[in-house]
Amino acid sequence: MIVVIGGGPAGRxxxxxxxxxxxxxxxxxxxxxxxxCLHERCMTICALNDVARLIESARTQKDLGILDSVPTxxxxxxxxxxxxxxxxxxxxxxxxxxxxxxxxxxxAVGLLEGSRVFIDDEEVRADAVLAATxxxxxxxxxxxxxxxxxxxxxxxxxxPDIPRRMAVIGGGVVAAEFAHIFxxxxxxxxxxxxHGLLRDLDEKMRSAALRDLAGVGIREETPVMSxxxxxxxxxxxxxxxxxxxxxxxxxxxxxxxxSEMLQGLDKRPDGAVIVDAKMRTSVPGVYAAGDVIGxxxxxxxxxxxGVVAAExxxxxxxxxxxxxxxxxxxxxYDYASAAIAAGDEGVTLSAPAPAGPGSFWDVAGGWAGLAQxxxxxxxxxxxxxxxxxxxxxxxxxxxxxxxxxxxxxxxxDEIVEVHPSTDGVYGxxxxxxxxxxKKDE
Numbered sequence: 222m223i224v225v226i227g228g229g230p231a232g233r234x235x236x237x238x239x240x241x242x243x244x245x246x247x248x249x250x251x252x253x254x255x256x257x258c259l260h261e262r263c264m265t266i267c268a269l270n271d272v273a274r275l276i277e278s279a280r281t282q283k284d285l286g287i288l289d290s291v292p293t294x295x296x297x298x299x300x301x302x303x304x305x306x307x308x309x310x311x312x313x314x315x316x317x318x319x320x321x322x323x324x325x326x327x328x329a330v331g332l333l334e335g336s337r338v339f340i341d342d343e344e345v346r347a348d349a350v351l352a353a354t355x356x357x358x359x360x361x362x363x364x365x366x367x368x369x370x371x372x373x374x375x376x377x378x379x380x381p382d383i384p385r386r387m388a389v390i391g392g393g394v395v396a397a398e399f400a401h402i403f404x405x406x407x408x409x410x411x412x413x414x415x416h417g418l419l420r421d422l423d424e425k426m427r428s429a430a431l432r433d434l435a436g437v438g439i440r441e442e443t444p445v446m447s448x449x450x451x452x453x454x455x456x457x458x459x460x461x462x463x464x465x466x467x468x469x470x471x472x473x474x475x476x477x478x479x480s481e482m483l484q485g486l487d488k489r490p491d492g493a494v495i496v497d498a499k500m501r502t503s504v505p506g507v508y509a510a511g512d513v514i515g516x517x518x519x520x521x522x523x524x525x526x527g528v529v530a531a532e533x534x535x536x537x538x539x540x541x542x543x544x545x546x547x548x549x550x551x552x553x554y555d556y557a558s559a560a561i562a563a564g565d566e567g568v569t570l571s572a573p574a575p576a577g578p579g580s581f582w583d584v585a586g587g588w589a590g591l592a593q594x595x596x597x598x599x600x601x602x603x604x605x606x607x608x609x610x611x612x613x614x615x616x617x618x619x620x621x622x623x624x625x626x627x628x629x630x631x632x633x634d635e636i637v638e639v640h641p642s643t644d645g646v647y648g649x650x651x652x653x654x655x656x657x658x659k660k661d662e
Contacts, residue, residue, distance in 0.1 A: 300378055433552035554579075603630055
């Protein structure tokens, strides 16, 4: 029997892969299948952002005289309906996993002590183990994080209603996504980043994102000293002595691997389980995948890691390749990128994206998004792409795969695109192809 600990993207996909290969698989999940991606992070942000985009679109059309009003938000109703949809999706994942032949044990804790496996207090025999116990919110070591009114993505469902003022502590993707959402809902939002805001983004993509965050207060290179309040949060005290008033504080300060139940394995100082490219841990027969092994903390990467671990458990040598895995952020538009080379390699071209579904009315304000490609001038190979447009996440999934297959900008001459579309990558690639041909003449 193979024991899988954790029913998130890595564990569930790994378990299904093993069961479909004829193995007896027992998946141990303490809560509901689907992991944080379904219940607390990705899907929650999708749900909230759909509402935020609707409001922003209505606001744009009201300003143009097309609509006569902008809808208001019922946050309790949003939360209630989100939970209903999440429960439905969880039941679908449960059925799909069981149909594959996986036995699911809910409400139990899977534990490891080296190669010994326990489900709650009972030791079980296992031919191999896949540990996919995920991550949890990183809580900064500042006073006041335990005050009423301080939330993480995990506890945000307990927020009773939309606050008037919210401080978002953090400068990464999740911080930006929630800041955008609550600002669209009418909240006065102040982002406080210890370092730079979205500092891992290309500068042009970052500038585009700042357009979507217009109206949000942004403080960079600003350490937080404490969160102030009596019974509940009142303000955030900054290092320079300034207090930022807030009725609610959202901590979006990153993730830490959830590995306390995995003992006897080599780990990094932050608790991340150390694995090789085959997802093998320091203990023979024990594999790990997903957030518990640390960054990049991406659902597509976790799914692939789970499958790679399963393949190696089956004796089919497979290594994990992170090239071309897309990354995405959801603001007014989707922001997505994929690359197979370092950011300083090749030649980068950028251009405004064409107007299309989801961006037509924004042209009146002078903005329809951004497209970007990065090309190896010696070979014409596409080595990087990014887009800030409606639908960019879907587009970059396929572009990332094609880059891994060696697509060149010349190959885009053979592509007939959909129209109307917000895809500016296609046009830029063809433009790059023409530039390289002229250079060779």
